[in-house]
Amino acid sequence: MSKLQAVRASAHLTMMNFFADPQWIIPSIIAPFIFTMVALFLFVNVTGPVLLYAVLGGGLMGMWGTTVYGSGSSITFDRWNGTMEATLAAPVPLIWIIAGRVAWNTFIGVINGGLILAIGMLWFRTGIPIANPVPFVFATLVTYVSLSSFGLMLATIYVLSRKGGFIENSLEVPVYIATGTMFPVALLPLATQPIAFILGPTWGIEAIRKAAIAGYAGLGTSYWTDMVILIAETAVYFVISFYLFVRVEKLAKRNGTLEEY
Amino acid sequence: MALQVFLSSVNFGRKGTIIWDSPEMIGMQVFILPLFQISFFAILAQYIGYQGSAVQYIVVGNALQAMSYSSVFAVANITSSDKWQGTLATLIVTPANRMALFVGRAVFQAGLSVVIVLGGLFYATELFGVSFASADIPGVLLVILITSVTMMSFGLLISSIGLFMRTAMIVANVFLFLTMLVSGVNFPVSSLPAWLRPVGYAIPMTYGTSAIRLAIAGDPLGKIAPLLGDEVLVGAIVLLLGYLLMVGFERLARKTGRFEEY
Numbered sequence: 001m002s003k004l005q006a007v008r009a010s011a012h013l014t015m016m017n018f019f020a021d022p023q024w025i026i027p028s029i030i031a032p033f034i035f036t037m038v039a040l041f042l043f044v045n046v047t048g049p050v051l052l053y054a055v056l057g058g059g060l061m062g063m064w065g066t067t068v069y070g071s072g073s074s075i076t077f078d079r080w081n082g083t084m085e086a087t088l089a090a091p092v093p094l095i096w097i098i099a100g101r102v103a104w105n106t107f108i109g110v111i112n113g114g115l116i117l118a119i120g121m122l123w124f125r126t127g128i129p130i131a132n133p134v135p136f137v138f139a140t141l142v143t144y145v146s147l148s149s150f151g152l153m154l155a156t157i158y159v160l161s162r163k164g165g166f167i168e169n170s171l172e173v174p175v176y177i178a179t180g181t182m183f184p185v186a187l188l189p190l191a192t193q194p195i196a197f198i199l200g201p202t203w204g205i206e207a208i209r210k211a212a213i214a215g216y217a218g219l220g221t222s223y224w225t226d227m228v229i230l231i232a233e234t235a236v237y238f239v240i241s242f243y244l245f246v247r248v249e250k251l252a253k254r255n256g257t258l259e260e261y
Numbered sequence: 262m263a264l265q266v267f268l269s270s271v272n273f274g275r276k277g278t279i280i281w282d283s284p285e286m287i288g289m290q291v292f293i294l295p296l297f298q299i300s301f302f303a304i305l306a307q308y309i310g311y312q313g314s315a316v317q318y319i320v321v322g323n324a325l326q327a328m329s330y331s332s333v334f335a336v337a338n339i340t341s342s343d344k345w346q347g348t349l350a351t352l353i354v355t356p357a358n359r360m361a362l363f364v365g366r367a368v369f370q371a372g373l374s375v376v377i378v379l380g381g382l383f384y385a386t387e388l389f390g391v392s393f394a395s396a397d398i399p400g401v402l403l404v405i406l407i408t409s410v411t412m413m414s415f416g417l418l419i420s421s422i423g424l425f426m427r428t429a430m431i432v433a434n435v436f437l438f439l440t441m442l443v444s445g446v447n448f449p450v451s452s453l454p455a456w457l458r459p460v461g462y463a464i465p466m467t468y469g470t471s472a473i474r475l476a477i478a479g480d481p482l483g484k485i486a487p488l489l490g491d492e493v494l495v496g497a498i499v500l501l502l503g504y505l506l507m508v509g510f511e512r513l514a515r516k517t518g519r520f521e522e523y
Contacts, residue, residue, distance in 0.1 A: 034438040183308035
């Protein structure tokens with residue numbers, strides 16, 4: 001089986017599982033949705049394009065939430081259903097199977113983000129004043145790929161560890177904070193700002209806002225600077241993912257410690 | 262006999278709910294979730310331009326709401342956990358008192374909720390400057406205890422719904438975060454659209470958030486007692502409703518054999 005075939009088959013199976021029981025999308029939608037709604041209520045007396053600022057942040061939170069939970073839960077469900085070992089024993093490197101799942105889950109994340117955007121705009125009647133639609137769509141797509149690559153990186157931890165639930169739940173809100181989804185990263189303590197800068201979604205949301213909100217300055221970088229950094233970090237995530245998956249798969253097969261931690 | 266069932270359920274509730282009460286999950290609920298949830302909304306409030314007491318309003322509200330993971334989500338998943346582990350049918354055929362059985366298993370979560378809120382208030386005072394100098398400490402502790410128990414009742418209501426569904430996790434997830442929006446955690450309930458306010462008033466935490474702010478401000482127990490009375494009343498209604506639903510769904514499930522249809 002070719003690698004592309006494996007990715008396509010894995011994505012297809014994940015899609016079929018999703019449609020068989022779509023209720024599982026709710027846990028990854030509800031937190032970003034509520035956070036966005038709370039933010040919008042808090043923003044209610046503020047003028048300017050802040051509503052669009054908040055709903056864009058909410059959209060990214062939705063994409064992130066679905067990526068985190070999708071990556072983790074697919075592997076957790078493998079454990080619960082007893083198919084983890086069979087997945088690992090398949091004659092195709094594990095990374096291509098997980099890549100297919102992550103690709104579908106992050107696609108749902110983009111839909112999720114769009115839904116939150118639409119609901120926020122409709123509820124607060126902001127309209128859809130995207131200043132530069134083409135750069136906006138491009139930035140969103142690249143951010144989607146970046147989130148997929150980050151989800152792939154996280155998936156290596158889920159393969160080795162039974163603590164997927166702990167990791168998923170612990171990461172969700174810290175990443176909302178660190179990537180500046182609802183407020184600039186400049187407000188964070190100085191010691192934590194480097195963490196924000198090594199996260200691709202930080203640059204993704206910056207580029208998305210620059211494309212959507214006329215006059216938005218953000219970190220003071222240009223749209224294309226943000227995109228270059230985003231693409232570079234995404235490439236690094238992919239390299240790390242490939243390396244980790246090769247190591248994790250060898251470790252799990254050699255030591256038989258797939259479900260020890 | 263009911264007392265025996267209750268006590269053994271309390272013991273089993275601590276030992277048996279492995280998924281949500283592993284050491285790392287407890288650590289996450291006590292140390293990680295409250296810190297980041299409070300931080301998110303506090304920084305957001307500061308960014309928007311809220312000052313001093315407005316930020317502290319949000320910090321205290323989120324410190325209390327942080328208990329929802331334990332008191333609502335974990336409790337709501339009691340029936341789901343039994344389903345996944347294949348023990349629910351066995352439990353249902355026992356003649357054990359249902360109220361004692363399920364309330365007993367939720368008691369540990371109520372206790373954990375108290376610890377979570379204390380952790381949240383620690384962050385509130387150490388990191389966000391909330392002052393307890395004039396607080397009525399017994400009043401604060403009483404609010405935390407009553408809110409933990411009444412929200413545990415709320416979790417049991419959702420758990421009862423989960424008896425008939427394949428899993429209560431989805432509904433639990435919704436209500437876990439819904440309290441953040443409708444229970445006066447980040448802004449007064451009066452700021453909500455009129456049609457949404459009854460939802461807030463039907464959740465015990467709404468009264469708890471108001472009461473804890475008054476207690477921290479130094480208002481005596483006499484002044485917060487009406488709020489606590491309302492919270493206890495709503496909690497009792499919610500518990501009774503949960504019990505009736507549980508008994509009703511159990512009868513329906515026995516009659517139709519549709520234990521896990523939805």
